[in-house]
Amino acid sequence: MKTAILIPCYNEASTIGKVVSDFKREMPHADIYVYDNNSSDNTSEIAEKAGAIVRHEYRQGKGNVVRSMFHDIHADCYIMVDGDDTYPAEEALAFEQIILSKQADMVIGDRLSSTYFEENDRRFHNTGNRFVRKSINMFFKSDLHDIMTGMRAFSYDFVKSFPIRSKEFEIETEMSVFALMNNFKIKEIPIEYRDRKEGSVSKLNTYSDGMKVIRMIFALIRDQRPLMYFSVVTLILLIIAGIFFFPILFTFFQTGNVLKIPTLIVSAVVVIIAAMTFFVGVILHVLKHQHAEELERHLILLNEMKRKE
Incomplete structure (x- = not known):
């Protein structure tokens, strides 16, 4: 040894x-x-x-x-x-x-x-x-x-x-x-x-x-906990979208009119980005599990090489 x-x-x-x-x-x-x-x-x-x-x-x-x-x-x-x-x-x-x-x-x-x-x-x-x-x-x-x-x-x-x-x-x-x-x-x-x-x-x-x-x-x-990381980012983006969207929704219920169309568009874009961010987290989570399986195979190979030595 x-x-x-x-x-x-x-x-x-x-x-x-x-x-x-x-x-x-x-x-x-x-x-x-x-x-x-x-x-x-x-x-x-x-x-x-x-x-x-x-x-x-x-x-x-x-x-x-x-x-x-x-x-x-x-x-x-x-x-x-x-x-x-x-x-x-x-x-x-x-x-x-x-x-x-x-x-x-x-x-x-x-x-x-x-x-x-x-x-x-x-x-x-x-x-x-x-x-x-x-x-x-x-x-x-x-x-x-x-x-x-x-x-x-x-x-x-x-x-x-x-x-x-x-x-x-x-x-x-x-x-x-x-x-x-x-x-x-x-x-x-x-x-x-x-x-x-x-x-x-x-x-x-x-x-x-x-x-x-x-x-x-x-x-x-x-890198190691992508689903948690990107879920938090998604939540932050949804909160930002809500800050833009809910005043417009409140005004709509009061007046029946949709005001601030550009702001509404921005909030919709942020929601889309949030959804994409969440799916990125899901994909990376799956890839992380695949990487863990590859590491296990690598460790098995290392042990086999050590036994042959």
Whole structure:
């Protein structure tokens, strides 16, 4: 059984050496990969000196790095962790055991049930984490505690089935939703979170990256729950049509005359658009189920290939 430690990095020279050393100590049997995402410091040199296999991803953004990692590396268990030394290497063996024993396809390192709010004093980051968690749990009928954690473990089936769309920090949200909507087994483990060391700077922009995550949530709702998404849009359009139409109807009952013909035409057009929107949702809902069947066939094929190996 092969285990790969995946560490995406951008300007983490102050911490990457310790991260690699910690994981080598805790998991000497694992291959440790550091993917350098255009660092301007000596992250690559320090990681290589510490014993990591260093590769480079020149398309900027964490999502692009994870895409390359998942495409390039073949293993039975994948453990992904940030290079900022905020996650405990001591938990990695527990993650590995859960994946290799097939108890889960994705293990989530749950910071929020542990020390995250004590260690992290960035108020807007904390608020954003709560908002994303509540939104995902509400729309996708789940009970996850930490959607955006940077420490996870994955099975081979998950990694080779996950079609990554994200380019940047939205990747964690996309992973969680993909696992939820495609019936992958998820397990959460509370982990101790340590705040960044002095000299280590967060690459996450609270506002711009937060907006990207929110846009990703709406895109995932549209793609993964199209009937619900387009039904809501249909309802909004019908309300708008009603705002235009009912004053005209009220005037007609009072006077017997149809006034504001252009407004009546606009309301009729909006109703037609609403009907078309609803049928788009129905069609996409059917296609989503067909895609789920194709994914199941893909997973069966993956398992057959693994047995032949």
